[in-house]
Amino acid sequence: MSGTVLSLRGITKTFGAVAALTAIDLDVRRGEVVAVVGDNGAGKSTLVKILSGVHAATEGTITFEGRQVTIAGPADAHALGIATVFQDLALCENLNVIENLFLGQELGPYRLDDVAMEVRSWELLRQLSAKIPSVRTPIASLSGGQRQTVAIARSLLADPKVVILDEPTAALGVAQTAEVLGLIRRLREQGLGVIMISHNMADVKAVADTVAVLRLGRNNGVFAADEVSEEEIVAAITGATQNAIGNASGNAIGNVSGNTGGLRS
Amino acid sequence: MSTPTDLLDERLIGRAGVRGAAEGMLDRVRSGDLGVLPVVIGLLVIGTVFQLLNPIFLSSTNLVNLTLELVPVGVMALGVVCVLLVGQIDLSVGSAGGLTSAVMAVLFVSKGMPAVVAVLAALALGAVIGWIYGQILNRFGVPSFVITMAGLLGLLGVQLYVLGAQGSINLPFDSSLVAFAQLAFLPPWLSYALVVVAAVWLFLSGHLHARRRRRAGLSARSVNLLLARSAALLVGVGAVVWYLNQTRGVGWMFVLFLGLVLVMHYVLSRTRFGKSMYAVGGNAEAARRAGINVKAVYTSVFVLCSTFAAVGGVLAAARLAAVNQASGGGDVNLNAIAAAVIGGTSLFGGRGTAFAALLGIVVIQAISSGLTLLNLDSSFRFMVTGAVLLLAVAVDSVARRSRVSHGRA
Numbered sequence: 001m002s003g004t005v006l007s008l009r010g011i012t013k014t015f016g017a018v019a020a021l022t023a024i025d026l027d028v029r030r031g032e033v034v035a036v037v038g039d040n041g042a043g044k045s046t047l048v049k050i051l052s053g054v055h056a057a058t059e060g061t062i063t064f065e066g067r068q069v070t071i072a073g074p075a076d077a078h079a080l081g082i083a084t085v086f087q088d089l090a091l092c093e094n095l096n097v098i099e100n101l102f103l104g105q106e107l108g109p110y111r112l113d114d115v116a117m118e119v120r121s122w123e124l125l126r127q128l129s130a131k132i133p134s135v136r137t138p139i140a141s142l143s144g145g146q147r148q149t150v151a152i153a154r155s156l157l158a159d160p161k162v163v164i165l166d167e168p169t170a171a172l173g174v175a176q177t178a179e180v181l182g183l184i185r186r187l188r189e190q191g192l193g194v195i196m197i198s199h200n201m202a203d204v205k206a207v208a209d210t211v212a213v214l215r216l217g218r219n220n221g222v223f224a225a226d227e228v229s230e231e232e233i234v235a236a237i238t239g240a241t242q243n244a245i246g247n248a249s250g251n252a253i254g255n256v257s258g259n260t261g262g263l264r265s
Numbered sequence: 266m267s268t269p270t271d272l273l274d275e276r277l278i279g280r281a282g283v284r285g286a287a288e289g290m291l292d293r294v295r296s297g298d299l300g301v302l303p304v305v306i307g308l309l310v311i312g313t314v315f316q317l318l319n320p321i322f323l324s325s326t327n328l329v330n331l332t333l334e335l336v337p338v339g340v341m342a343l344g345v346v347c348v349l350l351v352g353q354i355d356l357s358v359g360s361a362g363g364l365t366s367a368v369m370a371v372l373f374v375s376k377g378m379p380a381v382v383a384v385l386a387a388l389a390l391g392a393v394i395g396w397i398y399g400q401i402l403n404r405f406g407v408p409s410f411v412i413t414m415a416g417l418l419g420l421l422g423v424q425l426y427v428l429g430a431q432g433s434i435n436l437p438f439d440s441s442l443v444a445f446a447q448l449a450f451l452p453p454w455l456s457y458a459l460v461v462v463a464a465v466w467l468f469l470s471g472h473l474h475a476r477r478r479r480r481a482g483l484s485a486r487s488v489n490l491l492l493a494r495s496a497a498l499l500v501g502v503g504a505v506v507w508y509l510n511q512t513r514g515v516g517w518m519f520v521l522f523l524g525l526v527l528v529m530h531y532v533l534s535r536t537r538f539g540k541s542m543y544a545v546g547g548n549a550e551a552a553r554r555a556g557i558n559v560k561a562v563y564t565s566v567f568v569l570c571s572t573f574a575a576v577g578g579v580l581a582a583a584r585l586a587a588v589n590q591a592s593g594g595g596d597v598n599l600n601a602i603a604a605a606v607i608g609g610t611s612l613f614g615g616r617g618t619a620f621a622a623l624l625g626i627v628v629i630q631a632i633s634s635g636l637t638l639l640n641l642d643s644s645f646r647f648m649v650t651g652a653v654l655l656l657a658v659a660v661d662s663v664a665r666r667s668r669v670s671h672g673r674a
Contacts, residue, residue: 094547094615104555
């Protein structure tokens with residue numbers, strides 16, 4: 001496999017007394033789809049926010065293309081080539097599709113090139129087989145699935161090296177889910193590293209090369225997707241690897257602390 | 266010819282040409298996207314009522330006066346539009362204008378500095394005030410409402426201190442400043458020439474843009490529509506200019522205001538900075554994640570607003586030929602905000618245009634002028650302006666609800 005593009009070592013993030021992430025290691029190679037799975041509050045969204053510069057890690061190192069880097073803000077992540085599609089999409093409802101796609105990276109800062117931006121917008125949306133009738137309508141008038149498509153299209157605009165998708169298919173219809181999964185495969189063919197956060201095992205098995213399991217903010221196993229069964233992944237997510245009693249108590253603790261982490265993240 | 270890229274979706278309703286544009290506009294109004302319609306209707310009502318009560322109201326003399334009187338607060342309203350767009354507020358534009366004009370008067374009259382230096386110093390002071398507001402907002406997270414309310418009082422105090430015991434400084438009548446605000450009018454030929462240039466420029470820029478869109482395979486406005494638009498501008502503005510030219514004509518100060526509005530319109534709609542202002546006002550967190558430096562946007566918008574306030578203050582001083590303790594006081598602060606809101610700027614951020622300042626201040630100044638002509642004192646002016654502000658916001662709120670239910674919010 002080709003070289004590692006993004007490598008995390010010992011990433012820890014605490015919110016006050018709550019350790020949302022503890023000593024997380026993660027490697028993403030070029031042309032690899034890494035699915036990060038875990039129960040609610042396992043720290044998946046916190047991990048996304050650290051990589052995209054929304055939160056700073058409390059401890060640990062991030063190595064990007066062989067260089068150790070710090071991601072202090074969203075602009076740093078952009079500059080490195082890490083593009084993120086957030087679960088809450090982070091779109092401006094008062095702006096139209098084109099303005100949202102190019103937000104912060106408009107063509108022609110002092111004299112906007114709206115023709116070029118509209119042409120590029122249509123290219124991106126066609127590539128995603130997006131069902132958006134007009135790119136000049138404000139985001140407020142689009143459905144959830146259409147908004148998701150706009151958010152994904154936006155992440156591809158700046159030719160990123162790593163794309164992070166936080167629950168990309170959660171709000172999508174059947175056809176759009178298939179399109180997004182197809183798109184993720186195309187990203188892989190283009191040599192991009194893809195991190196996909198997902199709850200949907202079918203999606204994970206369909207596109208992921210590697211499955212990294214988080215549990216209670218810690219690494220709980222990294223599997224090659226074609227060598228692992230769905231049951232094994234679920235077992236790693238829930239911690240159901242020992243006897244039934246340990247499993248049940250582990251679940252209870254997981255849910256309590258997990259929810260706290262979810263609220264803070 | 267094949268269908269343009271942006272009209273391929275079969276769900277789109279085809280609309281082309283002048284008629285299509287009219288239908289589209291009607292559709293927007295029905296779904297609550299009113300645009301400038303309420304203001305235009307409001308102005309028609311105001312014009313009709315006051316003209317019936319006092320035939321002088323729509324006379325050329327009075328309208329010329331109106332165009333000059335509205336400029337100082339109009340410029341301040343332009344700054345308020347920017348602040349409202351990013352979802353903040355500045356309650357202290359009047360005080361900032363009063364203080365900066367006082368400093369200008371002290372430098373110009375008492376210290377004998379050249380007018381240019383005095384004015385530039387006033388503008389620089391305005392910029393510094395805005396920069397301080399921005400720093401307090403960004404570093405301490407104090408709501409801008411509170412920061413600028415403190416500024417409202419504090420700056421007024423500084424203004425009184427700067428003016429000293431005398432409390433009033435007269436600007437010499439033969440100075441260039443006073444001449445600019447009171448006596449400088451465009452020669453008629455130049456005013457008509459500017460109207461023609463504007464109409465031709467509107468057509469040419471629209472035509473070139475439409476050609477680029479067609480080449481890129483996108484839909485574009487038809488030549489007929491562009492011609493109709495330019496003709497409407499030519500006839501409409503031409504008629505107003507002709508009417509103003511019956512007496513003194515178009516003041517340079519008003520042209521300056523129009524120029525500032527056009528520049529701000531360009532900045533807001535055609536630059537990255539303008540888009541980032543709308544984004545911050547619409548969803549500051551989304552803007553931050555898109556890599557926009559939200560704090561820098563806040564700071565620069567407050568600097569812009571206070572600088573406009575300084576320009577307004579200097580123009581008000583030049584118009585009055587004096588700076589006194591009441592400069593920038595009274596209803597100036599609230600009129601500037603009311604003008605921005607009446608013109609269609611949302612108090613909740615992310616919605617509005619530079620033209621809101623122009624339209625809003627025309628409404629407010631028309632009411633003020635009409636009531637003055639009826640010999641009604643400021644008690645009535647305050648009451649009526651308050652009622653109009655409430656009405657404008659009520660119309661906007663109803664329209665917003667309609668937009669939400671039509672999926673246009």
